[in-house]
Amino acid sequence: MKKLIAGNWKMNGTLREALGLAEALSAQIGADLAAQVDFCVCPPFIHIGAVGVSLSPLIALGGQDCSETGNGAYTGDVSAAMLKDIGCRYVILGHSERRQYHGEIDALISKKAEKAHESGLISIICVGETEAQRESGKAEAVVIEQLKGSIPPSGNSSNMVIAYEPVWAIGTGKTPTAEDVAAIHAVIRKTLQEKLDNSGAIRILYGGSVKPENAATLLCLPNVDGALVGGASLKADQFLAIAKNTL
Ligand code: PGA
Numbered sequence: 001m002k003k004l005i006a007g008n009w010k011m012n013g014t015l016r017e018a019l020g021l022a023e024a025l026s027a028q029i030g031a032d033l034a035a036q037v038d039f040c041v042c043p044p045f046i047h048i049g050a051v052g053v054s055l056s057p058l059i060a061l062g063g064q065d066c067s068e069t070g071n072g073a074y075t076g077d078v079s080a081a082m083l084k085d086i087g088c089r090y091v092i093l094g095h096s097e098r099r100q101y102h103g104e105i106d107a108l109i110s111k112k113a114e115k116a117h118e119s120g121l122i123s124i125i126c127v128g129e130t131e132a133q134r135e136s137g138k139a140e141a142v143v144i145e146q147l148k149g150s151i152p153p154s155g156n157s158s159n160m161v162i163a164y165e166p167v168w169a170i171g172t173g174k175t176p177t178a179e180d181v182a183a184i185h186a187v188i189r190k191t192l193q194e195k196l197d198n199s200g201a202i203r204i205l206y207g208g209s210v211k212p213e214n215a216a217t218l219l220c221l222p223n224v225d226g227a228l229v230g231g232a233s234l235k236a237d238q239f240l241a242i243a244k245n246t247l
Pocket of ligand 1 (some may be wrong): 165171
């Protein structure tokens with residue numbers, strides 16, 4: 001399967017920095033590379049419109065979240081329809097930072113994904129265990145439960161991507177072993193197979209301290225179809241090197 005390398009810029013950067021990053025990526029991602037790897041960047045909401053103007057059409061745009069409702073009186077929210085309208089193809093949902101700092105639970109994430117799909121966006125639904133859950137041997141059970149609760153009835157192989165992001169690996173420089181990543185991705189694939197038709201075509205990304213140095217080891221495993229990259233997506237050369245190291 002063609003890999004997807006998605007950059008989650010999180011809440012970082014001035015407009016000038018965001019445009020600089022978009023321009024650097026656009027200059028370096030040519031048709032040859034884009035034929036081998038799919039790229040997506042997810043800037044903060046406020047920069048999406050401007051980034052979209054200067055971003056190469058070979059790089060897709062994404063949001064980092066969306067509302068669970070349609071347009072209306074919801075102060076501070078951004079709808080899936082708005083993301084689609086401004087040129088987004090993807091939206092990250094249920095990131096562990098949303099789960100942790102905004103109390104997002106599986107049922108809410110499922111509603112958000114439903115709205116994303118209705119609006120023609122591809123959801124990137126994030127799951128992953130905490131350190132305590134891994135240490136107590138519950139990683140697989142937690143991931144299965146999150147998947148079952150977060151995937152809406154509308155999810156299918158053309159509108160949904162899953163990202164496995166162990167919470168303890170995000171922004172910490174720590175990563176699971178290749179064996180652990182392969183094991184969880186196999187469990188995710190099996191869970192998708194039980195729930196959906198044509199589930200073999202659903203991409204399963206790994207995320208959590210992905211760097212150029214570990215990309216070949218972590219991203220070329222069975223059932224690993226790309227990466228969701230945080231910190232290293234803020235540097236064009238690192239983001240590019242991650243993609244190239246998967247080839
Ligand atoms: P990180 O973040 O690459 O900085 O660990 C990954 C993510 O949160 O998506």
